[in-house]
Amino acid sequence: MANLTWLYAKAALTGFTRRGSSLPSDVRSLRTTVDREHLAAYDRVCGFPVREELPVTYPHVLAFPLQIELMTGRGFPFPLPGLVHVANRIAQTRPLLASDELDLRVHVENLRPHERGRQFDVVSTASVAGEQVWVDVSTYLRRGGSGEGSSPGERAEPPRPTGVWRVGGDIGRRYANVSGDRNPIHLHxxxxxxxGFPRAIAHGMWSKARCVAAFEGRLPDACTVDVRFKAPVLLPAEVDFSATPTGDGWRFALWSDRPHLEGTISG
Structure with a gap:
């Protein structure tokens, strides 16, 4: 497993010199089992009950070191600092269990233009006994190009809140301890x-996990959870959570004075 402390140092020291127009075809892989103490710590930080079934977002933190290893490796065209996590979609065909042995694989694909630069996908998968049962697609934006100054779209009205959450100023450090994501924008x-941030910001994947935890007991065994990260949550914070049923699942959002996250759950 990659040493994340070394990889973050490598990203800070060498990343800004990177230039390129294509993504590497490399694949990173790992066979692993779940550390139940680590799972319990993740559950507590994100609001899940401690149980045998893994939260749908949990394998993301198991694959995260492979993602960082790939994005700091030779041939990756962009510096890690400055990449913006703009979306994440997770689909599972059945629940994963703490007793499962997981084969994780990570690759990058689909470099494409964006109105504010270029974006690409980091695809992580988990298989059990040769069957792929979980797929995570994280979309990142590399800002730059003629569209960087594009004006934002029309401001939407916030949905009616179904809950109000107080997010502590230490949530970035607490999530970093369980996820390995110690990007300095989240810590202090x-x-x-x-x-360029006035205060530390919450991890987008913590925000997603906290939203998913609010649906505990209501998610189907096979489901897709798709989110768009809109604006950072500055810590500490008070945010409104909304959940609205749809024909095949739910629509949900996090708001304060602006939208932070908007997502859907479908079966």
Whole structure:
């Protein structure tokens, strides 16, 4: 398994010199089992009950070191600092269990234009006994190009909240401890300011996991959870959560004075 501390240092020292127009075809893979203490810590941070069934978002943190290893490896065209996580879609065909032995694979694909630069997908999969049962697609934006100054779309009205959450100022550090994602924008106000944020911001994948936890007991065994990250949650924060039933699932969102996350759950 890659050493994330070394990889983040490598990204900071060498990443800004990167240039390129294509993605590498490399694949990173790992066979692993679940550490139940780690799973319990993740559950507590994200609001899930501790149980045998894995939260649909949990394998993302198992695959995360492979993602970072790939994006700091030779041939990857963009510096890691400055990439913006704009979307994440997870689909599972059946629940994963803490007793499952997981074969994880990660690759990058689909480099394409965006109105504010270029975007690409990091695809992570989990298989059990040769059967692929979980797929995670994280979309990242590399800002730049003529569209960077595009004006935002018309402001939408916030949905009616079904809950109000108070998010502590330490949630970035707590999630970093279980996810391995120690990007400095999440850890402290001082390090976040160095990257242009007034305060530390919550991880997008913590926000997604916290939303999914609110549907505990209501998710089908096979489901897809698709989110778009709209604006960072500055810590500490008070955010409105909304959940609306649809024909085949749910629509949900996190808001404060602006939309932070919008998503859907479908069976």
């Amino acid at each position: 106000a001082l390090t976040a300011k160095a990257f």
